[in-house]
Amino acid sequence: MTTTASAPSASVDSRTFLGHPPGLLLLFFVEMWERFSYYGMRGLLVLYLVAQATGPNPGRGMSKEIASNIYGWYAGMAYLLPVFGGLIADKLIGTHRSLVTGGLIIALGHIALAASGLGALGENNLGLAIFISGMVLIVIGTGHFKPNVSVMVGELYTRDDPRRDGAFTIFYMGINLGAFLCSFVCGTLGEKVGWHWGFGAAAVGMLLGLALYLIARPRYLATIGNPPEGKPNYAPLFFALAVVLSLVLGASFYLDAFSALGALVGQIEATAAGQIIGTALRYLLPLGIVVWGARFVMQQEATDRGPTFCILLFIFFNAVFWLAFEQAGTSLNLFAAEMTERHVGGWEMPATWFQSVGAFAIIVLAPIFASLWAKLARHNRNPGQPVKIAIGLFLLGLGYVLMVFASLHASPTSRVSMFWLIGTYTLHTLGELCISPTGLSFVTRVAPVRYVSFLMGMFFLSSSLANLIGGILAGQIEKIESGQLSLFWFSWFRLGGQADFFLLFVFSSFGAGLLILLLSPFLNKLLAGRS
Structure with a gap:
């Protein structure tokens, strides 16, 4: 991910907000709305999945084990994919295009979550497959969005600008303001009105943040976040790839491919060879991590x-x-x-x-x-x-x-x-x-x-x-x-x-x-x- 900071563009609005460039306030609100959508969905996810499938506000009636496993994979991927999203922005599409692409994918994902509860979809496997596709979209979109908005904050300042630490403190407040507000909107709608109203509210939050960014960016950010010179616009390609991948995984769920894969893995584990492989992985994988860590340390300069x-x-x-x-x-x-x-x-x-x-x-x-x-x-x-x-x-x-x-x-x-x-x-x-x-x-x-x-x-x-x-x-x-x-x-x-x-x-x-x-x-x- 990009870690260097360039000098702010001369075409950026030169006025200040609390001693900082006004672009900081813009990114503050953009990140606030993105976190509003992420944490709004996060708070509802497990409650929706375990809620009884009948009643005034039906959920999916899953066991706590299955619901928690789904949550673990969702949250785990939401932290993993930003590592790759930062690399894509650095090498191919720039932080601006990555942020917009991620925001649109996230919003589409929340819309899919909301749509998965319409009519009979809220009760059948097709609706659940659409829900899974929506989760995949949110995770991929987070991968594009999350690392790059922080980089753009850094690009508002030169490397030795004493305001940098204060800027990130203000920005961090935006993250938590979104996380604070979302429960009162998404959570209340989801639990009191209908789960999918809560998911839909998360989509509205993301779209509001994205609209604000696109309207105000030319004035307050100008060329900050532009793609590497000479690179074509690959952003639509990454948007399309996200949609295709979400559809493939949603269809795989609908066709019960994951259950078949799990059964196959279980059959392999039950064999003598599978047990040997499983035992070897349990011991060799941690050992391999320790050996790699030791080698990595020894490759550094003595003082490092x-x-x-x-x-x-x-x-x-x-x-x-x-x-x-x-x-x-x-x-x-x-x-x-x-x-x-x-x-x-x-x-x-x-x-x-x-x-x-x-x-x-x-x-x-x-x-x-x-x-x-x-x-x-x-x-x-x-x-x-x-x-x-x-x-x-x-x-x-x-x-x-x-x-x-x-x-x-x-x-x-x-x-x-x-x-x-x-x-x-x-x-x-x-x-x-x-x-x-x-x-x-x-x-x-x-x-x-x-x-x-x-x-x-x-x-x-x-x-x-x-x-x-x-x-x-x-x-x-x-x-x-x-x-x-x-x-x-x-x-x-x-x-x-x-x-x-x-x-x-x-x-x-x-x-x-x-x-x-x-x-x-x-x-x-x-x-x-x-x-």
Whole structure:
């Protein structure tokens, strides 16, 4: 992905907004609407898939396992494809065309989701195939859109412009403003009126952002984001490829090709050769990753080996954090819908509204944390990145401690106070502020110059894998709850209900936090003061 920043074009409107180019405000709102659409759909997805297929607002009646697996693949791909979308923009179509292409594909995807519930489509497999095609479009569109709007923010400034950090802070507020507002619009429509009205509202949000961008870009961005010189316009081709791929995957689902493929894989796994291959992969794949990591570290200059090793290790802890954090879209979302008392007077609050707690906390607390780190740095007391990661993991674990206690008394017939979830999401957000913005800043600061983009990509890949595994893990909640799937502490004690499932994240978060805290003196030596 593009990481260099060019000087702003002379034809860009020279007036300022809060001391920044007005193009920043434009990109702020464009990103706000894109995140509005993404998080609006994200909050509804699992709830829609597991909702009963009959009744006033019918869903698809899927099991929690299948719904969570679908969510995991969806979220995982949404974090993976931007790595390739950035490369396509860099080499072929430029950030402007990539942003427009992505926005149109995302909007088309949300329209497909809304259309999949019209009439009989809301009840049959053809409608579900259209829904799958819509999800594929959103993921591909996100791949084109997400990395490039951030690059365009950077292109508003020269590399040494002191306003750059402040610009990205303002931009980050746009992301969270969209994530905050979407639940009140998409979530309310989806749960109270009809699921597909919520999906349709997400499409409207994306189209509003795209229309605003196209109208205002000539005045406020001018040539920023233009494609590489001499390259033809490949954007329509990538749009067409996205549509074709979505149709192929939707048709494959309709024709039950995925089930046939799964059955074939199961038959192969049952053979002696399949078992040998499976065992080899379980052991050789992790070993291969470790060997590759060691070789990559040793290929660096002597002064870069320690920092590079630390970044690779931090990527692992990043995955542990997001695997637990992203339960927000699956197990925690379902807990809000099924186990949480949401009545205020005679009105029941939509479960999706809890998705806005974290975004609201980010908007309020992010400036405070930024000021805190700066103040500690001025007094030479700013903790190193290993300690910040440990604090983030401990706060994440504390959030799940609340969920364990809430789950001990929760059931569909005996719901618990909404303040358990509010407390959990607030603690998780505090942890996010310790580990996410500081982690990305850390990579850009200490990575070898020629591998900054590559290692940033590795961070996103770890988040993609964490979302995928997190969705698969969330699908096991009913098996853990029933005792069908045994956890390692069941031989000593068992809490019952969903408490054991959430206890898993208490152990993983506190265990990982304690491990990196113990390693921090050694890691700080490897960093040699570069953090």
